[in-house]
Amino acid sequence: MYPDVAEVAQSVDSTSSIIEARDVTKRYAASSGEVVALDGVSFDVRDGEFISLVGPSGCGKSTLLKILAGLLPYSGGTIKRSGAPLKGPGSDVGMVFQTPVLLPWRTIIENVLLPTEFRRLNSDSYLQRARDLLALVGLAGFENRYPHELSGGMQQRASIVRALVQDPPILLMDEPFGALDAMTREQMNVELLRIWNQNRKTVVFVTHSIAESVFLADRVFVMTARPGQIAEVIDIDLPRPRELSMINTEHFGRYATRIRALLHSKGDLS
Amino acid sequence: MKEPATNTKPRTRPFMLRRIDLLVSPVVLIALVAVWHFVTVRFAIPIFILPPPLDVWQSLVAGFSVGPFDRSGFLYHAGVTFAEAGLGFFLGSLVGIVLGFIVASSKLIERVAIPYIVAFQSLPKVALAPLLVIWFGFGYEGKVVITSVITFFPLLINSIAGYHSVDPDRIDLARSCNASSLQILWKIILPSSLPYIFAGLNIASVLAILGAIVGEFVGAQSGLGMLLMQYNQSMQIAPVFAVLFILALGGFLANSAIRALERRLCFWAQRSAPVAEA
Numbered sequence: 001m002y003p004d005v006a007e008v009a010q011s012v013d014s015t016s017s018i019i020e021a022r023d024v025t026k027r028y029a030a031s032s033g034e035v036v037a038l039d040g041v042s043f044d045v046r047d048g049e050f051i052s053l054v055g056p057s058g059c060g061k062s063t064l065l066k067i068l069a070g071l072l073p074y075s076g077g078t079i080k081r082s083g084a085p086l087k088g089p090g091s092d093v094g095m096v097f098q099t100p101v102l103l104p105w106r107t108i109i110e111n112v113l114l115p116t117e118f119r120r121l122n123s124d125s126y127l128q129r130a131r132d133l134l135a136l137v138g139l140a141g142f143e144n145r146y147p148h149e150l151s152g153g154m155q156q157r158a159s160i161v162r163a164l165v166q167d168p169p170i171l172l173m174d175e176p177f178g179a180l181d182a183m184t185r186e187q188m189n190v191e192l193l194r195i196w197n198q199n200r201k202t203v204v205f206v207t208h209s210i211a212e213s214v215f216l217a218d219r220v221f222v223m224t225a226r227p228g229q230i231a232e233v234i235d236i237d238l239p240r241p242r243e244l245s246m247i248n249t250e251h252f253g254r255y256a257t258r259i260r261a262l263l264h265s266k267g268d269l270s
Numbered sequence: 271m272k273e274p275a276t277n278t279k280p281r282t283r284p285f286m287l288r289r290i291d292l293l294v295s296p297v298v299l300i301a302l303v304a305v306w307h308f309v310t311v312r313f314a315i316p317i318f319i320l321p322p323p324l325d326v327w328q329s330l331v332a333g334f335s336v337g338p339f340d341r342s343g344f345l346y347h348a349g350v351t352f353a354e355a356g357l358g359f360f361l362g363s364l365v366g367i368v369l370g371f372i373v374a375s376s377k378l379i380e381r382v383a384i385p386y387i388v389a390f391q392s393l394p395k396v397a398l399a400p401l402l403v404i405w406f407g408f409g410y411e412g413k414v415v416i417t418s419v420i421t422f423f424p425l426l427i428n429s430i431a432g433y434h435s436v437d438p439d440r441i442d443l444a445r446s447c448n449a450s451s452l453q454i455l456w457k458i459i460l461p462s463s464l465p466y467i468f469a470g471l472n473i474a475s476v477l478a479i480l481g482a483i484v485g486e487f488v489g490a491q492s493g494l495g496m497l498l499m500q501y502n503q504s505m506q507i508a509p510v511f512a513v514l515f516i517l518a519l520g521g522f523l524a525n526s527a528i529r530a531l532e533r534r535l536c537f538w539a540q541r542s543a544p545v546a547e548a
Contacts (some may be wrong), residue, residue, distance in 0.1 A: 071442050088448075095446040101439045104538035105461050118447040118457075146538060 017080075018170060018202045019045040019068065024077035026063055026228075037063045038074070039227030045202055047169070052213035052220045053206045056263060060228025061206045065174050068204060069095050082169065091119060094163030094201075096173040100155035102147040102162075108134070109143040112162045119166075126165055133161040136195060153184040157191070164199065171201045175208065186244055189215055193242055210263075214255045215242055222262045231262050321508040329512040341492065348516055351482050351494040354410050355524075358417020359478035365418070366425025366474075367467060371459070373426070374433035387426065395420045396481070399488040408489050417481035421474035428470030432463025465539040468532040475524045479517060 026038040070088040079086040137157040310322040336343035406412035486495025
């Protein structure tokens with residue numbers, strides 16, 4: 001019935017898939033009628049893989065990420081996360097949002113330990129790990145500062161540490177650097193890869209920047225809008241560690257051109 | 271790769287220059303009292319119209335020279351009025367915040383409740399005071415109730431606004447960490463709403479004393495409102511001014527306490543704290 005789904009399922013060794021999505025749909029009831037946000041989305045994410053999810057505004061990429069996080073219900077299809085059917089949020093996932101979402105009345109270290117507090121774990125046993133992670137992202141010495149005392153880039157790095165504090169195998173990132181200026185954003189991309197290289201989490205990274213998606217990922221899922229679908233999966237065969245200078249290479253440019261062509265053929269980029 | 275933290279170095283102007291207002295304020299007070307004195311003496315204004323400041327001062331000294339349990343002194347009556355106002359403020363605010371959160375948490379409840387809230391809010395609450403005397407008598411209960419009713423609304427309206435002001439991402443963050451509804455309420459929604467709640471408490475702290483006084487006007491055996499009525503009827507205007515002074519001071523202290531608490535709890539909020547109309 002779904003030949004493309006069967007094909008994907010066969011081509012991927014299911015034991016090494018940490019996320020399996022099969023024919024996922026999401027429909028909203030809106031005042032103008034029913035809106036199909038996601039229409040038959042299927043994919044696998046292998047353990048330790050870095051996936052970029054790129055697409056125009058309104059293509060459903062953030063919706064898909066929230067579904068994977070267990071924050072939004074989906075209308076149809078099946079999703080397995082960490083080997084079990086998706087039930088809801090869990091400590092196997094760390095989430096990074098578009099804005100840092102740090103609580104302004106808590107210090108950086110208190111913010112970073114928030115997930116352990118919500119899960120009623122002994123925060124003290126995570127304290128050392130939190131400090132180490134803060135040092136890893138260059139925030140050593142800022143543990144007892146309040147968020148407003150930090151720059152936007154530093155705040156977002158603290159929010160990445162918060163997502164990593166329980167050492168989850170999966171990191172879901174929803175356009176985390178979209179609000180930063182271009183220079184800080186490039187630095188954050190390099191930094192993110194450095195952190196990823198040390199932890200080798202599975203990352204699903206939502207972005208609307210083509211360059212960012214290619215620079216970071218092992219594979220880029222190109223999404224198109226109305227209805228939201230994965231138009232193509234592109235393997236990024238660039239050497240690691242990635243360096244910013246690669247962005248200017250012809251190899252990189254071909255990937256970017258290919259993605260741009262896909263996005264333009266299926267609708268406008270906004 | 272380190273970006274500089276926000277520069278928080280304090281400014282280095284001398285304290286006396288920075289807080290020149292601390293010097294000017296008392297000077298303004300002295301000037302006002304001097305003008306008051308001059309006007310009453312120079313134009314020989316009758317003391318039952320406007321007593322000179324010295325008479326008011328003597329009345330204050332006399333009123334405070336007796337103990338707090340002596341009905342002839344100010345302390346006793348001030349204690350009654352401010353206890354009524356404080357208790358009413360506490361109860362009205364608490365119920366206002368709790369009901370505000372309940373109303374805001376459900377679209378259905380909110381849609382049903384809003385017309386009633388608007389209708390009841392348009393009613394001048396002090397108009398209820400005579401009725402409450404019939405229901406609760408001349409004791410403190412009726413005053414506490416009217417104060418609660420008056421302070422309830424600013425807190426209700428502001429906590430609804432505060433609840434809706436919470437960044438949905440904060441809720442998503444908490445949910446992604448398996449937070450329970452109670453944890454979300456306690457650790458995300460309540461602290462996020464505090465700037466709104468304090469805007470309500472600021473208004474309510476002033477309204478609370480108004481409520482207690484109006485309640486006493488309608489009928490009471492003690493309290494500053496009752497004293498005001500008695501002195502007014504016997505044309506003793508100097509003690510009337512003395513009582514007004516006590517009321518102003520009490521209101522000022524109550525409001526200062528609220529603001530101090532706000533600075534302590536909402537130190538993180540922007541200077542221009544959002545205020546919903548009460």
